[in-house]
Amino acid sequence: MAKRSEMEQRSGAAGRFGAVRWAVADSLVIARRYLTHIPRIPALVFFTIVQPIIFILLFSIVFGNAIRVPGGDYTNFLLPGIFVQTMAFATMGTCVGLAEDLHKGLVDRFRALPMARSAVLVGRLLSDTVKNALILVIMIVVGYIVGFRITNGFFPALAGILLLLLFAFAFATIGAWIGLSMKSVEAANMAGMVWVFPLTFVSSVFVPVNSMPLWIRPFAHNHPVTATVDALRGLFHGGPTLSPLIKSLVWCVLITAICLTGAITTYKRVSSH
Secondary structure (H helix, E strand, C coil): CHHHHHHHHHHHHHHHHHHHHHHHHHHHHHHHHHHHHHHHCHHHHHHHHHHHHHHHHHHHHHCCCCCCCCCCCHHHHHHHHHHHHHHHHCHHHHHHHHHHHHHCCHHHHHHCCCCCCCHHHHHHHHHHHHHHHHHHHHHHHHHHHCCCCCCCCHHHHHHHHHHHHHHHHHHHHHHHHHHHHCCCHHHHHHHHHHCHHHHHHCCCCCCCHHHCCHHHHHHHHCCHHHHHHHHHHHHHHCCCCHHHHHHHHHHHHHHHHHHHHHHHHHHHHHHCC
8 A cells, every 4th residue: 555655646746747757767777777787697798799799700701702792792791780680689688588577576576666567668678778789889899800891971870870779679679578478488588589580591681682582582571670781781881771771660660669569568467467
């Protein structure tokens, strides 16, 4: 009763705007909690950073002279794709993290506090977006070491980075919905991984879509990973940009709207049990 009374006072005193401000403040607190928790798990930090670096080195050095791409520079062709792939793979961390929070009882403990119910979900998404931004910085530095260059100017490059973060947030909502829907952490781990691999490998990340078999090109051309990779290449290096950029933005908005709504609905259902 005391918790309910305090929550009613906080939301009722300031009206709807006060409730939104309260939810934002609580979400930022939870996001900070997740971010401060990351350095306490060195192995997680290490493998989160090492995996994209391995992809960069493996494909740029081993396959760089074997794959022919438009423009002839495979490193510049590859790196935007690796950036997008890494943001997509980060979905698995969101998925497993929320599943662990749910099944270890963390959600129930937060429910006992006078805080916005959505704060755990939103805070997790915000913290994962910040973590992805840091990973992206590291990847760009490593990319420059192996020969990657952004040649289209500062502002298009900035737009590309913002697009990547929007893509990462949109895909994180997919992971959130899956993680909250699974009955166990192990199931969340598998469910969060199984759909990412075909989506990223059957795309323009590693090779031009036109080099693929005819029967698979329609799928490869028309999903969010290819749209975002193509938009990123245009923003970083010039070339066709507007059409893939619009497609990527539409995909990100649709995914966020659908999956965030699904995640919030699922979160309210499981946290009310």
